[in-house]
Amino acid sequence: MTLATLQRSFRNWLTDVPVAMEVWVDGDARAGLDIYHNAYRVQLVECLKDTFEKTLLWIGDDAFINAARTHIEQTPPSGWTLGVYGKGFDQTLASLYPDDPEVAELAWLDWALSRAFECADCVPVAADALTAVDWDQAVLVLIPSIQTGLARTNAGAIWSALEAELTPPDATLLPTPGTMLVWRKDFTPCFRTIEAIEQVALEMVGSGSSFTALCMSLIEQLGSEAGIAQAGAMLAEWIDQGLILAINQPEK
Amino acid sequence: MTREPGASFDGFGLGLRPPHYQQFLTEHVPVDFVEVISENFMIDGGRPRYILDQMRERMPVALHGVSMSVGSSDGLDLDYLARLKALVDHVDPLFVSDHLCWTRIDGFNSHDLLPLPYTDEALDLVCANISQAQDVLQRQMLIENPSTYLQFLDETMTEWQFLDVLCDRTGCALLLDVNNIFVSAVNHGFDPIAYLDGIPADRVRQIHLAGHSQGRDRLIDTHDKPVPPPVWALYAASRHRIPSVATMIERDDDIPPLADLLDELDIAREIACEGERQAA
Numbered sequence: 001m002t003l004a005t006l007q008r009s010f011r012n013w014l015t016d017v018p019v020a021m022e023v024w025v026d027g028d029a030r031a032g033l034d035i036y037h038n039a040y041r042v043q044l045v046e047c048l049k050d051t052f053e054k055t056l057l058w059i060g061d062d063a064f065i066n067a068a069r070t071h072i073e074q075t076p077p078s079g080w081t082l083g084v085y086g087k088g089f090d091q092t093l094a095s096l097y098p099d100d101p102e103v104a105e106l107a108w109l110d111w112a113l114s115r116a117f118e119c120a121d122c123v124p125v126a127a128d129a130l131t132a133v134d135w136d137q138a139v140l141v142l143i144p145s146i147q148t149g150l151a152r153t154n155a156g157a158i159w160s161a162l163e164a165e166l167t168p169p170d171a172t173l174l175p176t177p178g179t180m181l182v183w184r185k186d187f188t189p190c191f192r193t194i195e196a197i198e199q200v201a202l203e204m205v206g207s208g209s210s211f212t213a214l215c216m217s218l219i220e221q222l223g224s225e226a227g228i229a230q231a232g233a234m235l236a237e238w239i240d241q242g243l244i245l246a247i248n249q250p251e252k
Numbered sequence: 253m254t255r256e257p258g259a260s261f262d263g264f265g266l267g268l269r270p271p272h273y274q275q276f277l278t279e280h281v282p283v284d285f286v287e288v289i290s291e292n293f294m295i296d297g298g299r300p301r302y303i304l305d306q307m308r309e310r311m312p313v314a315l316h317g318v319s320m321s322v323g324s325s326d327g328l329d330l331d332y333l334a335r336l337k338a339l340v341d342h343v344d345p346l347f348v349s350d351h352l353c354w355t356r357i358d359g360f361n362s363h364d365l366l367p368l369p370y371t372d373e374a375l376d377l378v379c380a381n382i383s384q385a386q387d388v389l390q391r392q393m394l395i396e397n398p399s400t401y402l403q404f405l406d407e408t409m410t411e412w413q414f415l416d417v418l419c420d421r422t423g424c425a426l427l428l429d430v431n432n433i434f435v436s437a438v439n440h441g442f443d444p445i446a447y448l449d450g451i452p453a454d455r456v457r458q459i460h461l462a463g464h465s466q467g468r469d470r471l472i473d474t475h476d477k478p479v480p481p482p483v484w485a486l487y488a489a490s491r492h493r494i495p496s497v498a499t500m501i502e503r504d505d506d507i508p509p510l511a512d513l514l515d516e517l518d519i520a521r522e523i524a525c526e527g528e529r530q531a532a
Contacts, residue, residue, distance in 0.1 A: 003373050004325035006404070007357040007366075014362055024369075025402050031469035032402030032439070039364050047363075077361045080319045080332040081291050085363075121297035144296075187299040 014040045015076055044072050044085060051086040052110040054162045055093070059103060067096050083118070086111050102171040105155035105180070109191060112147045112182040116189040119145035124242040133247050138211040140238075141246040145184040146206070148199060152177045156193045185242040197221065201234055211235075211247075255391040256425070258312075258346045258457055258498065261285070264517050264524075265314070265500040272510045273303050276310075282514065285346055287314040287500055293343075294335040304343065312346035314458065314498075315339065316427075319361070322381045322395070323354030323368040333388050340389055347458055347498070349394035349427040352378070352415065369404035370414045382422045394457050395419075396427040399435040399464070399473030411436070412450030419455045426451060428494070429460040429502075430487045431479070435471040444486055453493045461487060461520060462502040476505035479516055484523065491527035499524065 001023070012019035014037055021033060045068045049056050056064045071092040077085050090111060094104035122143050154172050161168035179199040182191045194202075197218075204214050211231075219227030238244050263284025268276065275281060286307055293304050293315075307313055319332060340348055353365040368374045386393055395418065397411060409417075415426060428451065437444040461484075463477030479487075479501065487499075501516050 002325070003323075003369065003371070003377060004357070006369065007325050007354060010366060011357050011360050011362070014364075015360075024404055024406075026405060029402035031467075032400075035401040035467060035470060035472065036364060036366060040362050043363055077363055078359050080329050080356070080361060081294065082363050083291075083295070118295035118298040118300065121301070184298070187302065 010036075013037065016073075041069065041072060043082075044068070044077065047082045047085050048089060051114050052089060052107050054159045055103065055107045055110050057162050058106055058158060058168070059097075067093055070096060083114075086114065100171065101173075102153035102155045102158060105149070105151065105153050106159055108149045109155060109159050109180060109182070112149060112180070113189040113191065115147065116145040116182055116184040117187075119184055122245050125239060125244045125247055127239050129247070130239065134249050135211055137249045139208060139248045139250065140205045140211055140214075140235075140244050141248060142202070142206050143183060143243055143245045145182075145189075146202070146243060147182045148202065149180045149182070150177065151180045151193050156180060156191060159191075183241070183243055190241070197230070198234060201231075257344075257391065258314075259425075260496065261312070261346060261457070261498050262496040263312075263498055264521055265498065266510075266513055266517065267316075267500060267502045267504070268307060268313075269503070269507050271507050275510050277303070277306055281510065283311070283517065285312040285314060285498065285500070287316050287347075287502070290315040290317040290336060290339060290348075290350075291319050294332075294339050308343055313343055314347040314349065314500075315343060315345040316396075317348070317350040318365065319355055319363070320350040320381075320385060321355040321361075322350060322352065322378050322385070323366075323374065324356045324381070325354075325377060326357060328381050328384055329356065333385060337389055340391065347394050347427070348389060348391060349396055349458065351396045351398050352411075352418075353398045365398050367398065367400040367402060367404070370407045370409045370411055371404075372408060375409075375414060375417060379418060379421045382418070382424050386422065386424065392423060392425055394425045394427040396429050396460065397432050397436075399429075399432040399439075399471075401439055401470050401472070403440055410442070410447075410450065412447045416450065416452050419452050425455045425457040427458045427460060428456045428490065428497075429462070430490055431460065431462040431464055431483045431502075432473060434483050434486050435464050435473050439470045445489060448486075448490055448493055456490075456494045456497050458498045458500070459487065459490065459494070460500060460502045461516070462504075474505060475503055478508075478512075479519070484519065487520065488523045488527060491524050492530070495528060495531055 006024055009019045013021050045065060048068045071089050075088060090104045090107035093107045097103040124143055152173055158168045178193045178195055180191055181194045201214055215231045218230050222230055265283045265285035268286040268288050293300055351365050355362050433444050433447050461479045462475045463479055465472045465474040499520050501513050
């Protein structure tokens with residue numbers, strides 16, 4: 001039998017697929033096999049604990065380990081880095097906690113912040129660069145670390161309280177579902193909950209629409225004066241928070 | 253064929269771990285090099301890469317990998333190799349190392365250092381994979397002996413015989429983990445001195461020192477304790493055979509204050525000096 005056959009048998013052993021390992025090792029090796037079988041799970045559980053720190057605090061150690069073991073059974077790791085293993089853990093939690101949507105949202109937030117942490121570096125546009133912009137032609141470019149996710153609950157407030165080591169609020173549904181916006185400023189991952197109007201505006205910018213098109217959209221929604229004011233306010237906040245990588249001005 | 257940086261480097265270093273980042277950046281830490289886990293820095297950006305760049309300005313950095321999987325029967329992961337190559341080109345590290353093990357098969361990645369059977373088939377495969385890695389990286393690799401918890405029925409050579417031929421056929425060098433020799437020797441009942449006598453001493457570029465734990469039926473390579481007396485004794489025996497080599501303490505769990513690790517490193521320095529005196 002070949003090395004490939006041995007390695008497939010070993011993979012099956014690790015992942016609880018029935019396999020006859022006695023073909024490969026003698027009876028004394030059972031203790032060794034058990035060590036590898038255990039180490040595989042322990043390492044993945046620890047990886048998830050590190051990545052989903054606030055989710056762990058929220059649901060507690062026993063519940064988290066049970067969820068992690070479910071995830072490990074359903075989603076064996078495939079990437080070369082453990083750093084990506086948490087992808088989809090929020091969906092596992094959503095299926096395990098259908099009546100507690102804040103759990104999956106907390107996990108999404110933990111995951112998005114961890115991705116932002118190691119995203120590519122960039123130098124966002126500074127406020128003093130705005131004076132030279134021809135706004136009729138301007139196209140905003142977002143920084144690469146931006147991610148958005150659905151916010152139906154107060155998971156953001158729970159996350160912030162846990163981060164500050166304060167007693168977190170009870171989980172509640174938001175009066176109106178919003179969006180969690182995650183990004184990195186300098187080396188610090190950040191987030192805030194945004195309303196639908198800003199989420200749509202960021203989507204427009206992200207898809208390459210011009211600043212003029214954004215203003216027209218806002219004017220259509222809010223009226224001329226309020227639309228222009230809203231565009232200006234959002235732009236000021238995006239610049240202040242380091243969300244804009246560049247302001248391109250294509251040739252007319 | 254490949255560059256062989258670090259061939260004459262005989263300094264003392266530590267594994268660079270997050271609890272000690274700040275001290276390394278703001279204080280004088282008396283080490284000659286640091287080693288980092290390659291995969292933790294094979295990322296697009298952020299604070300870890302900044303820390304690495306800062307450290308590189310201060311001292312030599314060794315890159316130590318855990319995911320190359322030189323024993324995978326379905327070959328190397330080319331995306332992994334490309335990312336490692338980019339990091340190597342950026343850092344110009346003292347050493348680039350990984351383990352004699354496999355972690356991956358058919359797209360499944362265990363993220364554990366799984367044992368290889370020491371057979372001719374495995375030897376051919378590992379030689380081919382390491383040669384490919386060295387060709388891509390354009391430099392010599394160091395291969396580390398693993399701790400293992402089982403042996404396979406059809407093995408035809410010892411681990412040290414396997415490593416000897418591996419070095420000869422690929423031109424790779426060795427990262428000798430003295431704790432791993434001890435752990436595997438106890439688990440499998442071989443003489444660790446025979447291991448030291450069997451490896452090509454002139455190919456050892458770096459030594460790892462670490463602690464282990466007693467499991468129910470096996471010693472386990474946990475890296476969560478100080479280097480224990482039998483590992484120090486084996487280190488002394490290794491320094492008789494390998495007078496010029498880089499040495500470092502590898503601590504990955506229950507990480508103590510930096511001062512504790514520096515005290516351990518002083519023990520290593522004393523043992524190395526004693527070895528040199530005896531050799532003279």
